[in-house]
Amino acid sequence: MSNPTKRDISLVRLGLIDGDGIGPEVVRATRIVVDEAMAAAGAAPVEWVPLSMGHRGIEEFGDPLPAATLRALDGLDAWILGPHDNASYPAEFRATVAPGGAIRKRFGLSANIRPARAFAGVRAVAPDIDLVIVRENSEGFYADRNMFAGSGEFRPTEDVAMAVAVVTRRACEQIAHEAFRLAVARRKRVTVVHKANVLPMTMGLFRDVCYEVARDYPGVEVTDEHVDATAAHLVRAPGDFDVLVTENLFGDILSDLAGELSGSLGLAASLNCSLTRAMAQAVHGAAPTLAGRNRANPAALQLSAAMLLRWLGARGNNRTISTAGTRIEHAVAATFEAGIATADLGGLASTSEFTEQVCARVHRR
Numbered sequence: 001m002s003n004p005t006k007r008d009i010s011l012v013r014l015g016l017i018d019g020d021g022i023g024p025e026v027v028r029a030t031r032i033v034v035d036e037a038m039a040a041a042g043a044a045p046v047e048w049v050p051l052s053m054g055h056r057g058i059e060e061f062g063d064p065l066p067a068a069t070l071r072a073l074d075g076l077d078a079w080i081l082g083p084h085d086n087a088s089y090p091a092e093f094r095a096t097v098a099p100g101g102a103i104r105k106r107f108g109l110s111a112n113i114r115p116a117r118a119f120a121g122v123r124a125v126a127p128d129i130d131l132v133i134v135r136e137n138s139e140g141f142y143a144d145r146n147m148f149a150g151s152g153e154f155r156p157t158e159d160v161a162m163a164v165a166v167v168t169r170r171a172c173e174q175i176a177h178e179a180f181r182l183a184v185a186r187r188k189r190v191t192v193v194h195k196a197n198v199l200p201m202t203m204g205l206f207r208d209v210c211y212e213v214a215r216d217y218p219g220v221e222v223t224d225e226h227v228d229a230t231a232a233h234l235v236r237a238p239g240d241f242d243v244l245v246t247e248n249l250f251g252d253i254l255s256d257l258a259g260e261l262s263g264s265l266g267l268a269a270s271l272n273c274s275l276t277r278a279m280a281q282a283v284h285g286a287a288p289t290l291a292g293r294n295r296a297n298p299a300a301l302q303l304s305a306a307m308l309l310r311w312l313g314a315r316g317n318n319r320t321i322s323t324a325g326t327r328i329e330h331a332v333a334a335t336f337e338a339g340i341a342t343a344d345l346g347g348l349a350s351t352s353e354f355t356e357q358v359c360a361r362v363h364r365r
Helices: 023-041 054-061 067-074 099-106 169-184 202-214 227-236 248-262 299-315 319-337 351-361
Strands: 013-017 047-051 078-081 111-117 130-136 153-157 160-163 189-194 221-226 243-246 271-273 278-280
Touching (some): 013 067, 023 299, 023 319, 023 351, 054 067, 067 099, 078 299, 111 169, 111 299, 130 169, 130 248, 169 189, 169 202, 189 248, 221 227, 243 248, 271 299, 299 319, 319 351
Parallel strands (some): 013 047, 013 078, 130 243, 189 221, 189 243
Antiparallel strands (some): 153 160, 271 278
16 A cells, blocks of 8 residues: 655544444444554544535435535545445435445545455454455446446447446556555565456456556566456465455455455455545445444444555655554454454444454554
């Protein structure tokens, strides 16, 4: 998550968007942990900027993604986004782009970084998994992201539906550099995931550009695999992978698979970023049936916030902020290792109890 665009960061201002369902609970739990970690690291307190989205946005502004929220985000480098439940919005809003997707597109958050690792104390299908999937997040087959206007899907007749996939050299170069920068700080291996055998122009361009970018990172080993073979390889031997870089649709599917292999999608953290802005957003949904019951698992969003702090620290060359992010990661891992987990992972802790345990551990070196 290192970032070549540097600027001085001393005071951290973060947008805080609750979202729907369990969103307010997991966002609150994440804010508490971030404040505790920043204090433990000796950093200045975060200046939080609460913003409306989802049902709250509809109630207050008549829009699930209010213009006031977007204007506020224009003035921020980073923010934390809770899950949204657009399936439950009034009919006139269900047909529009979901708030998270609209925010990603507006701010050019083309890189989606999704780590998957097994935690001691959490039962995992693949106990040796420790990888990062780097997903190109602005193109591919996703209809809401690959057109300047309108949708990438269309129906020329009632009985025929078609989809357009867009792959550009510029986007491929950007996501490849992100993947290789990550690999330099990890185990120095990148796997390019594609389907160039049946999509030689689009996926062939993606694969070839990744290999071109690899020349700038001579210390990193690079290989490539077809996406179907990668899925099988992930199940059989996930420990073989370090950093995987792939296009939008493939990255969405493989990262969910990797999340389940690591124990649960409730652990799946995610960072959406460009060179200048970043958004922490857990992979899981809004789980409306759990809303308000103090039973939601906040770990994924807390780990996403840790990634956000390390991104900010790297961009601003501020080791203190990076340290706060690392403290959160270690504290969440130590909490699981102590046998403390929420009900979705077979534990007994409530959302608030789990958060208290993580806060207690952010002070430990």
